[in-house]
Amino acid sequence: GAGVSQSPSNKVTEKGKDVELRCDPISGHTALYWYRQSLGQGLEFLIYFQGNSAPDKSGLPSDRFSAERTGGSVSTLTIQRTQQEDSAVYLCASSPRTGDYEQYFGPGTRLTVT
Amino acid sequence: EDQVTQSPEALRLQEGESSSLNCSYTVSGLRGLFWYRQDPGKGPEFLFTLYSAGEEKEKERLKATLTKKESFLHITAPKPEDSATYLCAAFVGNNRKLIWGLGTSLAVNP
Incomplete structure (x- = not known):
């Protein structure tokens, strides 16, 4: 079956610009997680969703970061x-x-980010 | 503080040379220990979940074991296609998220 898909696969942007990253989870999965992985570092938890709600936003690095989930998907x-x-x-x-x-x-x- | 440590950081084996990767954890209230494989440029791929000390799981040339302080991923007679970074993560019940190790980068030479 279809797995988790993300878009775009690559994004180059200039400092100061806004970017949107998209995630399509596996159909029927109610939990969704965002992580960040930097070279030489482990996976850094950002946020998770249960349905459309985000019970834990503790990993978001700053108020410049936000996430939403719609339709439970x-x-x-x-x-x-x-x-x-x-x-x-x-x-x-x-x-x-x-x-x-x-x-x-x-x-x-x-x-x-350049 | 909850922590997961993997060793070695990197391991180079000859094809057929068996070895083990270590994942030690100091967490309060382990609910599950996860092993993943990550190939360059890809997301981690789920391998195993272990829930209690003494539990073992196998898949092809890989076997994962769990004690009260650490987990081992044993690789028997590895092949070059087993080359990847192997990640372990501990699920801690109270904060309901995975605590990740930094991984072991495995290279298997033909």
Whole structure:
């Protein structure tokens, strides 16, 4: 079946611009997670959704980062006024529900801020 | 503070040379220990979940085991296609998210 998809696969943007990253989870998965992965660093948790609600936003690095999920499906991560330190791979994962269940990852969006 | 540490950081094996990767954890209230494989330019791919000490799971040349302090990923007679970064993560019940290790980069030479 279809896995988690993310778009775009690559995004190059100028410092100060806003970007939107999209995630389409596996159909029927109610839990959705956003992570950031930088070279030489582990996966950094950003936010998770249960349905359309985000019970835990504790990982968002600053108020320039926001995310939403609509219809219990597609999610968008928005970064406003991008900075060079935002450059990383942004990964999305979905799971049948929150808790100790395996998460299935998309291929990621590589963001480069110049 | 909850922490997951993987060792070694990098490992180079000859094809057929068995070895083990280590994932040690210090967390309060482990609910599950996850192993993933990540190929360059791709997202992590789920391998195993272990829930209690003494549990073992196998898939092809891989076997994962769990104790109260650490987990091992044993690779038997590896092949070049096993080359990847192997990640482990601990699910901690109270904060309901995964705590990730930095991974072990495995290279298997033919």
